[in-house]
Amino acid sequence: MLLFQASQGDELTQMVLTELRKHCPALEYLQFFSDSGSGATERYGDDIDGTFGNRSIGEGFGAQTVAPVYGTFALKIIGKTIKLDVAYEERGGDVPSEFRVKLKNWAENAGRDLMSKLLNDNATTDAEQFNGIRKLIADLVTAGDTTRVISSGAAGMQVVLGNDNTAKTAQQKFVEKIEELCDAVDGGPNVIMMDQRLLTRLSTIAKEQCSISLNEWGATIGNFRGIPIVPTGRKYDGSRIIPYSETVTTSTDCTSVFAFRSSEKANLTAMTTPVGMKVYPMEKSDNFYSVMPQLQMDLGVLSKRCVARLEGIRLT
Numbered sequence: 056m057l058l059f060q061a062s063q064g065d066e067l068t069q070m071v072l073t074e075l076r077k078h079c080p081a082l083e084y085l086q087f088f089s090d091s092g093s094g095a096t097e098r099y100g101d102d103i104d105g106t107f108g109n110r111s112i113g114e115g116f117g118a119q120t121v122a123p124v125y126g127t128f129a130l131k132i133i134g135k136t137i138k139l140d141v142a143y144e145e146r147g148g149d150v151p152s153e154f155r156v157k158l159k160n161w162a163e164n165a166g167r168d169l170m171s172k173l174l175n176d177n178a179t180t181d182a183e184q185f186n187g188i189r190k191l192i193a194d195l196v197t198a199g200d201t202t203r204v205i206s207s208g209a210a211g212m213q214v215v216l217g218n219d220n221t222a223k224t225a226q227q228k229f230v231e232k233i234e235e236l237c238d239a240v241d242g243g244p245n246v247i248m249m250d251q252r253l254l255t256r257l258s259t260i261a262k263e264q265c266s267i268s269l270n271e272w273g274a275t276i277g278n279f280r281g282i283p284i285v286p287t288g289r290k291y292d293g294s295r296i297i298p299y300s301e302t303v304t305t306s307t308d309c310t311s312v313f314a315f316r317s318s319e320k321a322n323l324t325a326m327t328t329p330v331g332m333k334v335y336p337m338e339k340s341d342n343f344y345s346v347m348p349q350l351q352m353d354l355g356v357l358s359k360r361c362v363a364r365l366e367g368i369r370l371t
Contacts, residue, residue: 056319058350061087062331067155071162071348072332077272078166080285081173084246086317087325087352099124100321100358126357128326131185133172134349135161141342154337154346161348164291171296173354174248174287174313185353188313188323192364200359205236207367211306214256215371226260232365233257233279236314239363244282244314250297251275251286253310256370282314303367312365322361327352 059072059082076082088097108116137157144150176187186194195203214229215222237244249257254277258265265284270276277284287296301309315323328351335347356362 056087056089057085058082058087058325058327058332061089061327062333064330064333065336067158067334067346068332068348070155071158071165071334074159074162075166075169075332077274078163078288079170079173080270080274080276081170081246081248081287083270084283084285084315084317085173085323085325086319087327087331088320089327089329089331091329094127094129094353095326096125096127097320097324097355097357099126126355128353128355130326130328130351130353131178131183132349132351133169134347135165136345136347137161138343138345141339141344144344150344151337154344158334158346158348165348167288167291167296170287171290174296176354187354188315188362189311189364191323191354191356192313192362195356195359195362202239202360203363205232205239205363205365207232207303207309207365207369209304211303211309211367211369213369213371214253214260216256216259229257229368230261230264232368233312236312236363236365237279237282239360240314240316241358241360242316244316244363247277247279247282247284247312247314248287248297249284249312250295250299250310251288252299252370253312253368254284254286257284299370301366306367306369309367309369312368313362314365315362317361320357322358323354323356325352325354 062072103121104119110116139150139153172187174187174189176184177190178184178186192203213225215225258267265277265279267275267277275286289295297310299308299310301311303309317323332350337344337346
């Protein structure tokens, strides 16, 4: 189920969820499961060598010894306490109305922050964070699966504009790399994620394969051969969520494209509580009224080939 389906709450909670969905479009494709407690252990989906053996009549197949393999989830708490001095009420201000406006504004920027967290959080550098997709892929590579990262070349790949043979060759190679990224995800990805600028370049050079439209919120969404493309956008401070400053050998002007397949308790999946996203009611303490939007969640992989990254793309 999606986050808004996993969440219970009043009108303010639903308003916050709507803004999160508008500004974190990956939430439309990331499947959650809910469980009580501080964490969960779920069975891994592809922990057996799924190949056929051969045998002759009168002989048996070679045996494969298996043991359960599990993925673990440990909830992390994200949210904000928003406070307003009671003096505003004493001066005739409408405190509930003011909180509604502030919560909506907070949720807009929190949606951008959640988009960044889903990609870039790292529990190794900050124990209060969960591991985002970038770190989950890096961990899979460290564990031995180097196919999770698609290389664009020793020093990256320049995707240039133009109609000469050199430009056309580079453009075709880029399209083929996007196809290779999709092929690296078993069953195909639910969604591709890239920066808006790169999406514009892809739609320019691959008009037959890639199109751009508006989603139900009026935001840009791409489509590559039937697979949605989410433009990841910018953080609250204006910096890009997927930057153009990644390093591949000597090239320091690279960016990446990510893809994932998500299912409830399978592939890439997220855990939350039975409550999901919740805005706790306004309360008064000392000289402040406060409200608290909060989400407990963790992100993990329950199959080996559900996430992939294409690195080293360079725009000129």
